[in-house]
Amino acid sequence: MSRVGRIATEASAAARSFLRRRTAVFFTFFFPVILVMIFGALVQTQPTGGGLFAEPAGYYIPGYLAVVVLFTPLSRVGSEIARHRDGGRFEKLATTPLSRAEWLLAHTLVNVAIIGAASLLILGLVLAVTDAEPVVSPALAALPVFVAVAVALFCGLGALLGALADSQDGVIAASNTVALPLLFLSETFVSPELLPEWFLPAVAASPLTYFARGTRAIIHEPGPWLGDLAVLSALAVAFLALGAYAVPRTE
């Protein structure tokens, strides 16, 4: 079996296993729906000043996408590693030709597909329930690339968390601890002008910032985005490599 064949086999089993867990599927897609409904439709934006959301509705599209791009891979890959470790699956896989990098790549592909679908759902909802008017241009074709690269990045980080945490509970707690600050301090829902200047280097250090900036430059405020994609891609490669190294064999 070729490398591609092994990855396809692992991805196929992981996808089927996920799709048959109805509760997991429901909440994976319900989570972004509820988010858009609350912040996009219920709270709404007040671009004229004041209120929780002071920017135009389109400004927050990267934030909504960031929610699924960040939370879902972290918790899914982290939990999957904990589940594999608890069930002796890595011990079994270590005696097969499937490498740890191939395992992580397969699960990353599954996450890209799931989160890609969730992102489409978010975009559709945003258009339906808010007055956001996304910029339509050829650059829009790069939006799925941003989503895929960011998902890969956070799958790598999720693998690191899964390897470091000693239980599924630990993975969830660690994921939330990492994801919440990242989500709100990465130019997603809170614009840099609202933050103290001394904190801006921390914003620049967040990988999610480059996702938010790049996607915003595509969908809301046209501007250069290739640099953001390059930074995001480099970080994705680094995190995937670290994550693959961290995936346990058995102990």
Add this chain to the structure above:
Amino acid sequence: MNETAAATASAAEDGEPDRDAPDAAGTAPVVVGEGVRKSYGEVDALDGVDIRVEPGEVFGLIGPNGAGKTTLVRALTGTTEADGDLRVFGVPPREVDPQRIGLLPQSFDPPERLTASELVDYYGGLYDASRDTASVLRDVGMADDADAWYESLSGGQQRRTCVATAIVNDPDLLFLDEPTTGIDPAGRRSIHRLIERLAGDGTTVFLTSHAMDEVERLADRVALLRDGAVVAVGAPDELIAAHGGDPGLAVTLDDPAAEADVEAIRETLRAERSGGSTGEPAAAGEDVPAVESTSEGLRIRGVRPEEIGDAVDALEAAGVAFESLAWSEPSLEDVYLRLTGEEYSPRTGDLGELASEGGDR
């Protein structure tokens, strides 16, 4: 076995001791371990294990919980690092071609929302070549439940499905870590037949189990692991002859709490055997049956089948009211109990002290 031959030749050229040298029959061992050690903190899981498994044999590994069996399997499959010299097919475990190895881990919980058939397909799909899924499921007696989700199967069916995932790549060396745990007698029988068939076809099987009858029936050789070290190794018959003790007659008393005059019973049996009368001292070197109290009554060791009538007479002469008698030859279980210090719990004598030591461990 080309890799093995190459490794053997290489070692010989280097002038090193040839650990992988073929035996008298001209076959190189599949597994060689010398001085294998593994520690978890201050606990020595493996404490200098020496082991050698020949091609095509069923090698049984027995020992109490915590003796190091699973750690040894992990060391041999390369899923944990261990000190010492370990070679599988002539190379370190992590360098073995995975196509040649099959593993059923002791604790294994595959994706639960896949069917038995999909699970076998999945693990088979990871190899360069794999067996037909339907035939693998047939081998483990799961053909009728191939389309049931793993999570909906009974414990025994789940374990048999797991065994299927270990043989799907048609391995040359199969590690089965407690394969029949939780399986009913019919399921166990199908796994036993499978192991016998695989061994008959030349597959080397490394089997760990707590079911002594299973190991005694299946294994060509057995190693007994205790506290991380091999304390005995050999064919089951050899181990039983060397360590199993004498045949015994288990006597279940009407009232297990009643005190029986074990000396009187022993003396009567001795007199019957020697053709003499009671009261004469036993001659030097005379083989005298031993009588011990147990939790259920008495155990008379060293009684031959033709002496069972004499034993009944002796019990009646001593005024012992008994419920049943059961005569048995020593088995691998007796070897296990003696060598691990987990002897049954008699109320008196030296074996009682031995049992206490085992219980504290």
